[in-house]
Amino acid sequence: MVFSSNPLSLSVPDTTFDAWLRDSGYLEILDQHSSSSATAAPATTSTITSTTTTATATGLFISFFSHILTLLSLFTLNPFSKLTTDDFSGQTPSWTRSFFADCGSYSFPSGSEQARLRVNENVKRYARNYASLFILFFACTLYQMPLALIGLISSLALWDVFKFCSDRWGWDRYPVLRQVMVRTAQCVTAVVLICLNVQMAFFCAVGISYTVMVLHAAFRKLTPAKQSARSR
Secondary structure: OOOOOOOOOOOOOHHHHHHHHHHHOOHHHHHHHHHHHHHHHHHHHHHHHOOOHHHHHHHHHHHHHHHHHHHHHHOOOOOOOOOOHHHHOOOOOOHHHHHHOOHHHEOOOOOHHHHHHHHHHHHHHOHHHHHHHHHHHHHHHHHHOHHHHHHHHHHHHHHHHHHHHHHHHOHHHOHHHHHHHHHHHHHHHHHHHHHOOHHHHHHHHHHHHHHHHHHHHHHEOOOOHHHHHHOO
């Protein structure tokens, strides 16, 4: 049975449909559409090329290489490009139901475009969670590096002493003296932080938290905004 063509039917290109979904805010549908498009293409290719072992090995190598490129592309993205201060002013999403969720809430991104979409959106949604993780990693790093912890506490105590002395002897009335004391305190603080490896503890915490943030945001599927709000 042959169906006649319908002149009233519309054919929307995938690029136009994806642009409409992105502009309308249906990012979770766009994420699902990208995943379904990526899984449909290899199925058709494998049906055609499954006749030879060489073609199968080539397909596996191409798939493995594309996954490696997708992982490497994650560290070329700017996850903070769409982040604003308003993203830190709301409530923290639930750690169990929204942030971690279940195993079905994760999947490998089909390509760099889907990875970029997930990273940009998930960083905005879970900005407070990622900030809490950074504080946790920094505290654990200081616990593993006692000298860095001593250096951080010493630098904070130094500025408290400076504030106390400024209020006690009225250094605000002597701008030149106050400026000299501020520069001296800054130099002493820099020496303490460098000698006690506080910067190393900070860089370690930044590196670990940044890696965890990018990987979690890339593998975490996008969920509807209303569902995320209910799970908070």
